[in-house]
Amino acid sequence: AQKITQTQPGMFVQEKEAVTLDCTYDTSDPSYGLFWYKQPSSGEMIFLIYQGSYDQQNATEGRYSLNFQKARKSANLVISASQLGDSAMYFCAMGPTGANSKLTFGKGITLSVRP
Amino acid sequence: DAGVIQSPRHEVTEMGQEVTLRCKPISGHNSLFWYRQTMMRGLELLIYFNNNVPIDDSGMPEDRFSAKMPNASFSTLKIQPSEPRDSAVYFCASSLSRGYTEAFFGQGTRLTVV
Secondary structure, eight states: OEEEEEEOOOEEEESSOOOEOEEEEEOOOOOEEEEEOOOOOOOEEEEEEEEEETSOOOOEEEEEEEEEEEETTEEEEOOOOOOGGGOOOEEEEEOSSSOOOOOOOOOOOEEEEEE | OOEEEEEEEEEEEEEOOOOOEEEEOOOTEEEEEEEETTTTEEEEEEEEEEEEEEOOTOOOTTTTTEEEEETTTTOOOOOEEOOOOOEEEEEEEEEEEOSSOEEEEEEOOEEOOO
């Protein structure tokens, strides 16, 4: 079974500053992927970034980077130079690789960017 | 590509009525997922299909819920009879089931059962 834990309360960050959103996971699968999604107030789920469990380097995608620490089973999302449009709910998710993979989501973290 | 298309976007129905939610996955994707999102329980996976075959329906809350995928381009989630506690946002998502691929979500259907 897989489990994603996101325990931070609502997060606040000043515009143009960086913020880290925490995610820890648990799995017995030897190979898996970790994902972050953004859900703005409009409700859609937007894929942000992916990290494979065997990737040697941390994933980056524009202003998003994933701080992957396999031994600690953590996959924190770092948003640099926050923008007002980054205010949203952020979900961490994971899934095993393979033909029948499915994503398990955490409860999410609310991020508010202050002007 | 048009992305994952769900219909309707909003549905208000009376308790006891049948509700059918529809989903068209991204062309070429062979995995399809139905999720339900509520404030209390977050995002829950209800069922997922691979190559049109249901692989895991352990998240389906009870027999009132059923899902079908008659072909690679269409899926339905049916609730019969509906109850107020079914009120939620229902998402459909699709992906390439080769691992290391993200799921793309539809806009969701906001269901309200009164």
